[in-house]
Amino acid sequence: MADPIRIIPLGGLGEVGKNMMVVEYGDDIVVIDAGLMFPKEDMHGVDLVLPDMTYLIENKDRVRAVLITHGHEDHVGALPFLLRDINVPVYAPPLARDLVDVKLRENTGVGKYDLREVQPGETVVFGGITAEFFRVCHSIPDACGIAIHTDAGVIVHSGDFKIDHTPIDGHPTELHRLAELGKAGVLLLLSDSTYAENPGFTPSEQIVSDALDITIGRAEGRVMVATFASLISRVQQIADAAVAHGRSIAFAGRSMINNTNMAIAKGYLKIPAGKILSIDELAKLPPEQQVIVLTGAQGEPLAMLARVARRHSRDIQVDDGDTVILSASTIPGNETKVSDVINNLTRQGAKVITRRQANVHVQGHASQEELKLMLNLIKPKYFVPIHGEYRMLNAHADLAETMGVEPENINVLEDGDVLEIYGDSAEVVDHLPAGHVFVDGLRLWNVGSAVLRDRRHLARDGFVVVALTLDEDTGGLVGEPEIASSGFIDMVESEVLVDDAIALVGDALRAATKLPLQEDYINGRVRDVLGSFLFKQTGRRPMIVTLLLDM
């Protein structure tokens, strides 16, 4: 019997972000993408979320390469962390290569790295695995899907894709190659599910060009456009509209400036030289000749747009008559932040244009009819929906069934599942650890759930700390306990409560007959007595911490 192909998603299934797919054949492992996720609201204090890459580290001798489909953070953001432990070559299409290069240079923890450019259409051989990069459309230039050729069959990984017949960069999804692959026979299709719940076709970027042209053309004052810093083709569309209406352009926000600088230098972004100014230079022009492209379309509190909205920017102030365009969709969870930004901008006299008022954004992911087209062209024997929450994966699985994939050949996987595929069977044979790894602060702390659980408790109820001194000889309480608290109630205004609490704890410990007092006993007693007293008085259950000092 021939070797099976093994597919192990380590991220991106069941949750949007931190995409990472392991493909194994024989002794060879290739990893497709190494992305990160931004923390959810209840991941207090966590800066970034990474996939659990333990399996790769344990099998590092067999890992031949990381293959990058495109340059978005949710596909490349974990690379600096992965490469610290496994120094393997990284293959990426041109723009992704350049973006990863910027990222790895910034990251001092990564030593020498081996980053190689792949042109769409090229193939690279890794032992028994041949990886073929094919071009797809997405909201960033040079996005690719990857076909994995093995003796056991062909696997097609769609990458993030949509089917745009009139993309901004003139490079549509390579339908002909997909058709050839499908005709020759594909064992397994892994396909992007992000918009699998969306009926119809995702509109072409062309309608965004039109909407930006109309909106910027009609604006009477200054125009600001907020979008993602990696949305290089969107920046091109904004610049085209600006130039067409006699306006100059400035960029604001660190990542926007860095990315556009690189993109201009490398030729991804084509703007007449005299039309790009610094913020200060732009400010000298009349408002109707200004366009500012800036970060912060998700309402991120530290990004440029939110700072402008809160009047915290030194360089940019909103004037009456300004038009602000949010050229992005709101990522679930960010709705209230975005709404706050819009309210603050409106309050300062700006006219705010979102997707609701004009087609100033379309998503980069395929809707149902495009997903069906992909399924129809590839005609895979087996199907695994990737990239999406469970509801999206499930909707995609339903689509595949309507497209004629046998129900028993459709596997809705979860991160960590090991799918083993022979020519005539595919089954989950194992489940690897595939939870979240948190980046918290400077270093890669592996913040356990206890720390996060404590933060949630502290967020809700604050804490009360009780410090006690024990007598060296008797082991009994000396003097009165001291109490401090934060995030609980206003203790200054609750002096009586504090005095009562001190007396209560003191009495409880003095009443203990068995000396010396043991630490566990003290902790338990303080928690019981103080906890129930405070709950009765305030209806809250602060965290209670006891500190013992020896005399």
Next chain:
Amino acid sequence: MADPIRIIPLGGLGEVGKNMMVVEYGDDIVVIDAGLMFPKEDMHGVDLVLPDMTYLIENKDRVRAVLITHGHEDHVGALPFLLRDINVPVYAPPLARDLVDVKLRENTGVGKYDLREVQPGETVVFGGITAEFFRVCHSIPDACGIAIHTDAGVIVHSGDFKIDHTPIDGHPTELHRLAELGKAGVLLLLSDSTYAENPGFTPSEQIVSDALDITIGRAEGRVMVATFASLISRVQQIADAAVAHGRSIAFAGRSMINNTNMAIAKGYLKIPAGKILSIDELAKLPPEQQVIVLTGAQGEPLAMLARVARRHSRDIQVDDGDTVILSASTIPGNETKVSDVINNLTRQGAKVITRRQANVHVQGHASQEELKLMLNLIKPKYFVPIHGEYRMLNAHADLAETMGVEPENINVLEDGDVLEIYGDSAEVVDHLPAGHVFVDGLRLWNVGSAVLRDRRHLARDGFVVVALTLDEDTGGLVGEPEIASSGFIDMVESEVLVDDAIALVGDALRAATKLPLQEDYINGRVRDVLGSFLFKQTGRRPMIVTLLLDM
């Protein structure tokens, strides 16, 4: 010169929820609605948010009544708190009266109260103010707007409204009365802005009936429908569809059970008696004869649907083939919670139907064309948009201008603004305190921003507490400090860090030459030395608290 009319919004302007509008004429004050708001994500630990009612308490001798437009929490939820301080009569339309009655009975803090029923169309006189309740459509029966008649002119308050020509309860918005009022001359219109950004017409509830009928009719297994417990007319629609397809109905979730019990007893809800069962009785029927109506359509973690989704409900378990309908729109801020619920239900084999798949919900608020109709019928001299975030108020103001209201007669107010209206002028003459009052725990704590700020800090970085003992005689440090922490990093795994921190603090304090050590000096020194050490080591800035014990 005649007395002016004074309009003071104390809630609901600039933020959705906690609606409260003060209307003053001469010596008489009436309050329209007394609502609450549910806390936002960053209001850690806060249970409820109330309007600041200080002005009413200070002027309680002049407050004649609270007039309730309808029975939703954001219009009646603050009543138990207001009535503790001001015992004035409350006037409400029938269903609102009954819902308020349930609420006030439950609330032990409220003494004897004076709650009176008003039929739509009735007027009530309060000194120089005559209040006329007129019927509007909204997502609850018996919703009203209120016309305030004074010698200085008429004010029309729309309440929450939409214009539904085919409402479930058969009572459309009283367009004829609005036309009469408009023809006779209205000084000021206060009108609902919640959907002022929405073009077109809000669809009739009729399309929801159709969608529920089709969805429930097609379902093969059990059906669960989640909606708001106060959406009595939606429950009627669900019950109608259930009965039409030979299914029986059970209710789940405390507030759903309480409200539907009351609504059945009072005749608001009409369901054939034998068709209503307990959850246990329903479970004995075949799945295709079951419909469960339950709470939790917002993904609220403690409500019924989320408990079912997490498999935490004793009474209800999801089976393969169940259909779950979310008959509600997602309130901004709840998107990820709702999505988690859908993912979990899907994972257990349920088919989940939201607004995305079928018209199983329409909003209860007027869209732009209805708002224009209201403006056109009333033809007010002055206009103040109410109920909405700033962006919505602003959009509504723009609409009023296109409808011919003079721009200088449109006032976009914020909570606390005092608008004084004479026959030929309207201006903001004062601004009263109108911030948030938090209900936090058992009692009405007035949680200051310091407590909330501390909770935000603790949520992000946790805390480190240092306890020290000072020598009674010299005032110098005795022994070594003790350190504890929570929500920061795993201290057990960071023993070296703790030891270094203790040594560092000890050394710093022993190095001080000026004895006795002063409290301020110690606090500052510990914060500086320990704070920068921990930041350098971990990249985080935990809250640092120092506790001093005397020997």
